[in-house]
Amino acid sequence: MARFDYVRAHSIAEALQLLGEAGLISRPLAGGTDVMVFVRNEKPPFDRLVDISRVPEMKIIERRGDEVFIGAAVTFTEAEQNALLREVAGCLAEACRSVGGPAVRNAGTLGGNVANAAACADSLPALACLDAVAHVRSLTGERSFLLNELIQGANRTAIRPGELLTHFTFPVPPAGVRSAFLKLGRRNAQAISRLSMAAAGRLDAAGRVDYARLAPGAAMPRPQRFTEVEALLLGQAPTDELLAAAGAKTAEVMIGVTGRRWSTEYKEIAIQAMAEQTLRRVLCQ
Amino acid sequence: MLIEFTLNYQPIAIEAPPDVTLLHLLRDHLNLTGAKEGCSVGECGACSVIMDGRLVNSCLVLAPQAHGSEIITIEGIHAPDGGPNDLQENFITYGAVQCGICIPGMVVAGEALLMRTLTPTRTEIRTALAGNLCRCTGYQQIVDAIEATAVQRRQAS
Amino acid sequence: MTELQYIGKPARRVDALEKVMGKAKYIADRKLPGMLHARCLRSEAPHALIKKLDVTPALAVPGVRAVITSEDFFEHSLFGFPVKDEYVLAYRKVRYVGEAIAAVAADTPEAALAGVQAIVCELEPLPGVFDMEHALDPDAAQVGPDRPDDQHPNFLDLLIVRQADPLAEIEQCAVKLDERYSVGPQEHAYIEPEGALAVPTREGGVLVYAPNQSPFVNYGVLAMVLDLPHNLVRVIQPPVGGSFGGKDDQIYQMSAQVAKLALLTGKPVRLVYSREESLISSYKRDPMHIRIRLGADSDGTLRAVKFEGLMDSGAYASESTFTAWRGSIHAMGAYRYNACAVDIKCVYTNNGYYGAFRGFGNTEVCAGIEQAIDELACAVGMDPLDFRLKNCLHVGDRTAHGQILTESVGLPDCIKTVRRLSDWDRKRAAYANQTGNIRRGIGVAALYHGTSLGAEGADYAGSTIAVEQNYSIDLTSGLTDYGTGSRTVFTLIAAEELGVSPDRIHMQRPDTDTAIESGPTVASRSTMLGGNAARVAADNLRQTLDYAAADLLGCELHQLVRSGEAYVGPDEEPVAWERVVDHAREMGLALSAHGKWTAPRIEWDHHHGTGTPYMAYHFASQVAEVEVDMRTGVVQVVNFWAVHDPGKVIFPQGAYGQVYGGVAQGLGYALMEQITYTNGYLQETNFESYLIPTSVDVPEITAQFVEAPFSKGPYGAKNIAEPSMVPAAPAILNAIYHATGKRVRDLPANLERVLLGHDLAKGGSAKACKLGLKT
Numbered sequence A: 001m002a003r004f005d006y007v008r009a010h011s012i013a014e015a016l017q018l019l020g021e022a023g024l025i026s027r028p029l030a031g032g033t034d035v036m037v038f039v040r041n042e043k044p045p046f047d048r049l050v051d052i053s054r055v056p057e058m059k060i061i062e063r064r065g066d067e068v069f070i071g072a073a074v075t076f077t078e079a080e081q082n083a084l085l086r087e088v089a090g091c092l093a094e095a096c097r098s099v100g101g102p103a104v105r106n107a108g109t110l111g112g113n114v115a116n117a118a119a120c121a122d123s124l125p126a127l128a129c130l131d132a133v134a135h136v137r138s139l140t141g142e143r144s145f146l147l148n149e150l151i152q153g154a155n156r157t158a159i160r161p162g163e164l165l166t167h168f169t170f171p172v173p174p175a176g177v178r179s180a181f182l183k184l185g186r187r188n189a190q191a192i193s194r195l196s197m198a199a200a201g202r203l204d205a206a207g208r209v210d211y212a213r214l215a216p217g218a219a220m221p222r223p224q225r226f227t228e229v230e231a232l233l234l235g236q237a238p239t240d241e242l243l244a245a246a247g248a249k250t251a252e253v254m255i256g257v258t259g260r261r262w263s264t265e266y267k268e269i270a271i272q273a274m275a276e277q278t279l280r281r282v283l284c285q
Numbered sequence B: 001m002l003i004e005f006t007l008n009y010q011p012i013a014i015e016a017p018p019d020v021t022l023l024h025l026l027r028d029h030l031n032l033t034g035a036k037e038g039c040s041v042g043e044c045g046a047c048s049v050i051m052d053g054r055l056v057n058s059c060l061v062l063a064p065q066a067h068g069s070e071i072i073t074i075e076g077i078h079a080p081d082g083g084p085n086d087l088q089e090n091f092i093t094y095g096a097v098q099c100g101i102c103i104p105g106m107v108v109a110g111e112a113l114l115m116r117t118l119t120p121t122r123t124e125i126r127t128a129l130a131g132n133l134c135r136c137t138g139y140q141q142i143v144d145a146i147e148a149t150a151v152q153r154r155q156a157s
Numbered sequence C: 001m002t003e004l005q006y007i008g009k010p011a012r013r014v015d016a017l018e019k020v021m022g023k024a025k026y027i028a029d030r031k032l033p034g035m036l037h038a039r040c041l042r043s044e045a046p047h048a049l050i051k052k053l054d055v056t057p058a059l060a061v062p063g064v065r066a067v068i069t070s071e072d073f074f075e076h077s078l079f080g081f082p083v084k085d086e087y088v089l090a091y092r093k094v095r096y097v098g099e100a101i102a103a104v105a106a107d108t109p110e111a112a113l114a115g116v117q118a119i120v121c122e123l124e125p126l127p128g129v130f131d132m133e134h135a136l137d138p139d140a141a142q143v144g145p146d147r148p149d150d151q152h153p154n155f156l157d158l159l160i161v162r163q164a165d166p167l168a169e170i171e172q173c174a175v176k177l178d179e180r181y182s183v184g185p186q187e188h189a190y191i192e193p194e195g196a197l198a199v200p201t202r203e204g205g206v207l208v209y210a211p212n213q214s215p216f217v218n219y220g221v222l223a224m225v226l227d228l229p230h231n232l233v234r235v236i237q238p239p240v241g242g243s244f245g246g247k248d249d250q251i252y253q254m255s256a257q258v259a260k261l262a263l264l265t266g267k268p269v270r271l272v273y274s275r276e277e278s279l280i281s282s283y284k285r286d287p288m289h290i291r292i293r294l295g296a297d298s299d300g301t302l303r304a305v306k307f308e309g310l311m312d313s314g315a316y317a318s319e320s321t322f323t324a325w326r327g328s329i330h331a332m333g334a335y336r337y338n339a340c341a342v343d344i345k346c347v348y349t350n351n352g353y354y355g356a357f358r359g360f361g362n363t364e365v366c367a368g369i370e371q372a373i374d375e376l377a378c379a380v381g382m383d384p385l386d387f388r389l390k391n392c393l394h395v396g397d398r399t400a401h402g403q404i405l406t407e408s409v410g411l412p413d414c415i416k417t418v419r420r421l422s423d424w425d426r427k428r429a430a431y432a433n434q435t436g437n438i439r440r441g442i443g444v445a446a447l448y449h450g451t452s453l454g455a456e457g458a459d460y461a462g463s464t465i466a467v468e469q470n471y472s473i474d475l476t477s478g479l480t481d482y483g484t485g486s487r488t489v490f491t492l493i494a495a496e497e498l499g500v501s502p503d504r505i506h507m508q509r510p511d512t513d514t515a516i517e518s519g520p521t522v523a524s525r526s527t528m529l530g531g532n533a534a535r536v537a538a539d540n541l542r543q544t545l546d547y548a549a550a551d552l553l554g555c556e557l558h559q560l561v562r563s564g565e566a567y568v569g570p571d572e573e574p575v576a577w578e579r580v581v582d583h584a585r586e587m588g589l590a591l592s593a594h595g596k597w598t599a600p601r602i603e604w605d606h607h608h609g610t611g612t613p614y615m616a617y618h619f620a621s622q623v624a625e626v627e628v629d630m631r632t633g634v635v636q637v638v639n640f641w642a643v644h645d646p647g648k649v650i651f652p653q654g655a656y657g658q659v660y661g662g663v664a665q666g667l668g669y670a671l672m673e674q675i676t677y678t679n680g681y682l683q684e685t686n687f688e689s690y691l692i693p694t695s696v697d698v699p700e701i702t703a704q705f706v707e708a709p710f711s712k713g714p715y716g717a718k719n720i721a722e723p724s725m726v727p728a729a730p731a732i733l734n735a736i737y738h739a740t741g742k743r744v745r746d747l748p749a750n751l752e753r754v755l756l757g758h759d760l761a762k763g764g765s766a767k768a769c770k771l772g773l774k775t
């Protein structure tokens, strides 16, 4: 006897109907990279998987006014190869390129990456850096969250049963802003991030930082921008000293949140280098 | 449930439970054992197939997700006479095969790459294989074989 | 010597076609009608007494056909060589997490799992031994078997090499070194998990398909534990999806489990591991703690070495005593010394268990000694490559064991060649004084590696050859090709001897009913032993055909010449090889032959640590170039050169493939492959946590061969499979030092060790293991 059922949704409305059906524990299935691990367990924590990977509205990437709209079922490959994202959200395109290997990127989706809420998920710092908003719908309405509200801790989100993460939006960054993403893993592909870093920035005509965003990954229980570091950068020329100070501040903020743990001795040093290197790429090249 | 899809260019309909992976559907229900199970969690690429033109790990695809898709497995990759195609021939010529357990996945990954480009650099070839683990070859002769095939196909087209 | 037709020329691997087409049938691809699925109940405790084991509830589970325990075997399924301390299914005690306790056969995998879960098994935990440094403490829990002598039961073996008094010699040296190194365990990580399929035979015996390294060893174990006469046991080897030393005892256990279940149920039974089951229950490369003391004169003349190693054997001996022996023989490296002492001690613990893995002790010791040599060179103030060149073994030298090397020593040439290929001198100078965050470094390691078993045991192999009705040729060997290409090597050798195209030859996979027992397929011994056996068999067959040809052509044997396959006599009229075969048949000659080759007898005195350990050695030198991020500890191997002396290259693509693959495994060993036992529980239970190099971690490798033929090898060939991996790790470690100025003496050189100089303890739990045993 099958341990769970499968049903395919063709629209968001249909998906919500299916997910909201009483008496059944339904979970959305997109790329399968995270959910499928449960398929091997004898007792999966759901009765039915609702396949949303082909819902057309959830596959869209487009500019809507001042915002960029990304469907939650967009795969890493689709995001990475998307011309709009490459132009305005380099950090997100690069983050998607750094996920797993080609096959995982072809299947895995941004929505799944966020909803699974692993602290080391590569899209999280990029989305946080872009101030992305996650939109969650159910039969009763829509709720939207900044990423650090949506994600409440390792593998925990504010998404309730019956709800579906449908898309993300983020404001198109001001003209001239560049963003980048860096990943540190134990090998060059198919690696879980030991640390990652997304940054965005711009210099004004006088060569001073007039836009700065920094969001580390795999460093915090929930993704967030390091506004203290951003504040330190604004109005300053991106000298080696400034970038070093920004790196030091990044480490300080991280430890302020997480406290000292087994990995801190390493991460304290490495995160400084990551912050400096990523900022250098967006501010100095 | 009834799963209908195109398998190696032929339409197919098969009754299967909803909770098996595409890999098990292929191996246990369709007797196509070319795709191998090396890890079952999307880490090794031994189960690689091409789904709607893209390389995927069939251990991470639920069988009913294949419904309506076009799937190409290693069994669908060969010359018109059923023998090895140029890529497979180059795997042999360049000594790319050792124990062979990763090789169906490598051939599939190579074809998936060559469907998109016939001008890959060696670095691009390596990137395209980055989800396919091989413990025997150190990858070098596999890269050689794919590179040579790209050159030959470019010249032929 | 006439020009070689096939040896050393590009060739097609004999089994490549079926593999590229996806048609090769590995063990998991083989199924039979009515076949049952087996699954094992495994220990969740690292060390415990089996207080209660009741399988009857499992028999009540729908679909379950049979359940077995150690009671179902002869002598409770005790087996193991050379130390008989292991069971097919645990008897009275479990000694590691993942140890099989009972096995169930059922109609479906799901029913088998349900059966396993229904077994009542009560384990009474015992204190464990998790730190090999404390395994021999007087109050350490007993893991090993009772001993007849007064040694601690956790003591397994001590292997020594002795020449003069190294400590006294080092005292007199101007430059001294005393350092400690360590290597961690390594998982084979073959992409094909283990499996076995047993089919009961009509006469009450059993046929087992098993991707094992040594079918004849399996056959012997099966007959013993099943208490069956040998003629009722048959082992056939399907294609093996990688082994590297790993498909030895574990597969014999599995084979015995499915064989017993097949005999009980009268049905075929198959057992195939999941990756988790494979990682948790299979043996790994042993970890070793090493202390090395060296002394040299101020001019760089190496004088003495003292090497002390402590090796963890885990819960069972497996091959550890052999591994430690090979380790001891190679522990001083390929150098001349006035004095040498090696002591490698192996002990039992409850950290899984450790056994054979490519390099077999040499990989472990080489990581230590080749770093120490580098450090000593540095202390002397010499270029490490010059230092090696000055002190390395040449023809005519005496090894630390007292063996005079009379031939086939390509080491100086290997070192010189790798120096040139890698542009060593320029890079060494260019990278000397870097200050940036990203720094390059280049490092070297040298190697010698004894061929075949050496003084480990009787060293022989056999082959059969026969001409079939359709003029094809059937060739067998008792040795296994688990991906290395040995079947192709044997084919080429037989083709060369016979003067026929390799396409004619069908090289069979081993089947204990038709092949000749040839000892184990280990120690990179196939080319020399199996190759010589194939050569002798082919030579015997050729002699028959030569008689037929001479008879047909009406000439003397010495007048025969060959033109392609054809025979030509004095009249210069070629006759096709097929005609010669027909004529031989008409003459009533047998067109089949056997060949057996036994290695020359060599002696090793275990008590005095001297003798002739191996008949010949493979030599090599490898250079790695790395780029290190000084602030994250990330190491990229950007270039790699490997120059090897395998005596003679028989199958070039195969030989290059061995080198590339060996270097990749060495790279993983050096940088990322980490196995952690926390209180006996493995933390890395699948490929997301046990990381092996991907295609973007391995650089383009430049391989070259220096051929210093060995007179007793087939066409001069020695070996290649293991040695290709051995020096890679120390070459990389030495390159990291060159880049950073900081020595990482513990392997793997992970991010933390490179950045901080020490590893960080994450702490672990039993969770992954317990979950893994259920998937």
Ligand code: FES
Binding pocket: B036, B037, B038, B039, B040, B041, B042, B043, B044, B045, B046, B047, B048, B057, B058, B059, B060
């Ligand atoms: S079996 Fe699918 S990726 Fe390993």
Ligand code: FES
Binding pocket: B096, B097, B098, B099, B100, B101, B102, B103, B133, B134, B135, B136, B137, C191, C241, C242, C483
């Ligand atoms: S050829 Fe053995 S794993 Fe690739």
